[in-house]
Amino acid sequence: xxxxxxxxxTRNYREGLYSPTPxxxxxxxxxxxxxxxxxxxxxxxxxxxxxxxxxxEGGQDETRQFEYIDAxxxxxxxxxxxxxxxxxxxxxxxxxxxxxFSVKAMEQLMAGLRARLNFYPDIEITLEANPGTAxxxxxxxxxxxxxxxxxxxxxxxNDARLQQLGRIHTASEAHAAIDLAQAAGFExxxxxxxxxxxxxSVADSLRDLEAAIAHEPSHxxxxxxxxxxxxxxxxxxxxxxxxxxxxxxxxxGDELMARQGYQQYEISAYxxxxxxxxxxLNYWQFGDYLGLGAGAxxxxxxxSAGTVTRFARHRLPERYMQLAGTTDVITEKRQLYRIDLxxxxxxxxxxxxxxxxxxxxxxxxxxxxxxxxxxxxxxxxKGMLTWDLATLKPTETGQRYLNDLLQNFMxxxxxx
Numbered sequence: 294x295x296x297x298x299x300x301x302x303t304r305n306y307r308e309g310l311y312s313p314t315p316x317x318x319x320x321x322x323x324x325x326x327x328x329x330x331x332x333x334x335x336x337x338x339x340x341x342x343x344x345x346x347x348x349x350e351g352g353q354d355e356t357r358q359f360e361y362i363d364a365x366x367x368x369x370x371x372x373x374x375x376x377x378x379x380x381x382x383x384x385x386x387x388x389x390x391x392x393x394f395s396v397k398a399m400e401q402l403m404a405g406l407r408a409r410l411n412f413y414p415d416i417e418i419t420l421e422a423n424p425g426t427a428x429x430x431x432x433x434x435x436x437x438x439x440x441x442x443x444x445x446x447x448x449x450x451n452d453a454r455l456q457q458l459g460r461i462h463t464a465s466e467a468h469a470a471i472d473l474a475q476a477a478g479f480e481x482x483x484x485x486x487x488x489x490x491x492x493x494s495v496a497d498s499l500r501d502l503e504a505a506i507a508h509e510p511s512h513x514x515x516x517x518x519x520x521x522x523x524x525x526x527x528x529x530x531x532x533x534x535x536x537x538x539x540x541x542x543x544x545x546g547d548e549l550m551a552r553q554g555y556q557q558y559e560i561s562a563y564x565x566x567x568x569x570x571x572x573x574l575n576y577w578q579f580g581d582y583l584g585l586g587a588g589a590x591x592x593x594x595x596x597s598a599g600t601v602t603r604f605a606r607h608r609l610p611e612r613y614m615q616l617a618g619t620t621d622v623i624t625e626k627r628q629l630y631r632i633d634l635x636x637x638x639x640x641x642x643x644x645x646x647x648x649x650x651x652x653x654x655x656x657x658x659x660x661x662x663x664x665x666x667x668x669x670x671x672x673x674x675k676g677m678l679t680w681d682l683a684t685l686k687p688t689e690t691g692q693r694y695l696n697d698l699l700q701n702f703m704x705x706x707x708x709x
Contacts, residue, residue, distance in 0.1 A: 648686020
């Protein structure tokens with residue numbers, strides 16, 4: 294069995310290497326799905342050599358920030374008919390480096406959202422921040438605007454590794470940023486870390502993790518560094534630890550976090566009790582989300598029509614701002630068919646260590662679980678998942694070899 298990275302499978306799927314034949318939807322939904330909002334702020338101080346996100350250097354000019362916020366609001370107004378009457382469960386402001394934006398620009402954004410959308414009273418609102426752009430007064434102001442969760446991109450507490458990753462902050466600045474966030478009142482705080490870095494040992498990776506845990510964040514995200522196409526690292530690959538060392542990093546890190554009270558609830562996500570990221574849970578449980586901003590993606594279900602549609606927007610910030618508020622801002626509009634829905638549901642739900650209720654498949658795809666019963670039995674017989682009336686979840690083997698598990702839900706012609 295080959296251990297492939299899950300990102301490789303999803304990238305191939307998104308790029309159309311797996312392209313099932315369209316079928317009549319025949320989907321039946323009884324209720325609206327939970328709805329989240331993703332907002333993309335595309336600028337950063339400097340592009341990291343490993344980063345394949347839609348991020349662009351610049352964006353510090355406040356006038357440009359206000360112009361971009363205006364474009365986001367025009368984009369939202371164009372989308373309101375698609376989500377009329379639905380309430381927003383979570384908001385995630387990602388990038389880029391959203392913490393580059395001024396307090397006044399963020400205030401304009403939040404006011405524009407509140408004037409046009411219905412929020413749940415206990416809505417989770419997350420902002421991504423980088424230590425190199427951390428300021429005490431700014432964090433306090435963001436918290437006063439109703440942003441109640443920060444996700445800080447630390448990646449490492451080792452200065453040599455940070456330099457290799459092209460990060461603009463130092464280890465001491467990373468520690469200071471977490472302290473500033475907690476002092477500003479962010480009780481819900483995620484720290485992003487990476488492992489499998491150039492020249493990194495198992496002990497080095499654990500020291501990074503211990504440094505993060507010492508701050509007692511409510512949530513930790515820990516990802517393996519992967520070399521993605523269209524990045525500097527792809528053109529000039531660094532020497533990374535071999536697979537045996539990376540496996541030891543993962544296993545030792547999982548054990549350390551478990552001892553410290555962090556429960557792994559997804560492939561890369563660990564949380565204190567009741568501190569999971571609700572926004573990401575909505576993705577993994579195949580809920581709906583509206584994506585606004587340059588290059589943003591979305592997925593929306595039309596209950597009355599029985600359809601599920603994916604959307605993508607122009608990637609370049611300048612072009613996005615020109616077209617925001619018109620239908621031309623959308624570069625892709627693709628209806629999901631039955632085989633798409635089955636595979637995409639499993640691609641998300643099987644990331645969750647505790648699995649999901651089998652009934653969630655019907656609720657989120659509009660189809661009975663029986664449409665994939667043969668595939669479920671096949672995967673179960675291979676020891677890769679378990680399912681009954683209460684739970685559908687991957688086994689430890691299924692989690693470790695998630696790409697192989699997902700192959701069970703590909704059409705035969707595609708799965709080989």
